Amino acid sequence: MSLSGKFVDSIERVGWNKRVSVTVGNSSVLTCPPKSNRTMVTWKISPRVGGPCTLGYRTDQNKTDRTNCSDSMNWKFRPDQDPALEIRQVEIAHEGNYICEVVSTEGNFHTTYHLTVLVPxxxxxxxxxxxxPVCEAVAGKPAARISWVLESSFTPREEGHDNGTVTVVSKFTAYSSNVTNTTCFVSHPAGNQSNSIVCRPSENSFILHASIILCFLSVFTFMAVIYYFKLHGSRYSRQKACRDDTMEVEPYTTYVQKENIIYNSVSDLTVGQSLPQGLSSAT
Structure with a gap:
């Protein structure tokens, strides 16, 4: 059994089953079991998108037949000589299963191909x-892998599309602020790619960082002022309370002192009047 490697990127043979990977836009040729004395050959195609189609050939009638197959799928050569199938300008819609059934005098044989379409x-x-730096591997199938030449901390983000392709986005975060030139490396079964770029911090980034720092300092200053006035306000309240207590005690003390003076004066006067003539109170 031979297979034209010029049109097929890679093939993995598993018994009578084969896995074929083809890059979108290329052509692919799939062959049938190489049996002699073929009496009938049938290609049964079940693409992932759209309905099934068939291509058939009968040796006894030298007649071909096709049902629901697009113009991009046809016999590569004359089916009586080589019943290989050619898929021209492969698209994502061509992905699916392709079965070649051969009826010969030796018996019935078949080969199944699982066709996968790669999109770089x-x-x-x-x-x-x-x-x-931000690196994007846009609309690849399967999803690409992104890495950076320089050491970085990054978390790729994937976004799937309706046609089965995937966009992978990775943002470079350098461990050192001195790094300016960075290289993005994209790995994919359809081929690897790389590109480099030089990024510098923008003015908006500087303004943003400065604004954050000023905001933090403003909040810190405001809290410090509140704490200062709260602390000194408490001391002022205690001092005022002490002065108020002193003012309340002083009138009472003055009143008591005046009462004592009056009392002493009255006592001296009373004692002087009670003594006999010729005696005076001792001082």
Whole structure:
């Protein structure tokens, strides 16, 4: 059994089953079991998108037949000589199962192909608003893998599309602020790609960081002022309370002192009047 490697990117043979990977836009040729004395050959195609189709050939009538097959799928050569199937300009819609059934005098034989269509991603590399490099592997199938040549901490983000392709986005975060030139490397079964870029911190990023620092300092200053007035306000309240207590005690003390003076004066006067003539109170 032979297979034209010029049209097929890779093949993995598993018994009578084969896995074929083809890059979108290329052509692929699938062959049937190489049996002699073929009496009938039938291709049964079940694409992932759209309905099934068949291509058939009968040797006794030298007649071909096709049902629901697009113009992009046809016999590669004359089916009486080589019943290989050719898929021209492979698209994602061609992905699916392809079965070739051969009826010969030796018996019935078949080969099944599982066709996978590869879509190389479009590499996009740019600097975001903060001066960080961002690498995108756009609309690849399967999803690409992104890595950076320099050491980085990054978490890729994937976004699936309706046609089965996937966009992978990775933002570069350098461990050192001195790093300016960065290289993005995209790995994919359809081929690897790389690109480099130089990003510098933008003015908006500087203004944002400065604003954050000023805001933090303002909040810190405001809290310090509140604490200062709260602390000194408490001391002032205690001092005022002490003065109020003193003012309340002083009138009472003055009153008691006056009462004592009056009392002493009256006592001296009373004692002087009670003594006999010729005697005076001792001082």
């Amino acid at each position: 991603p479009r590499l996009t590399l740019y600097c975001d608003d903060h001066g960080n």
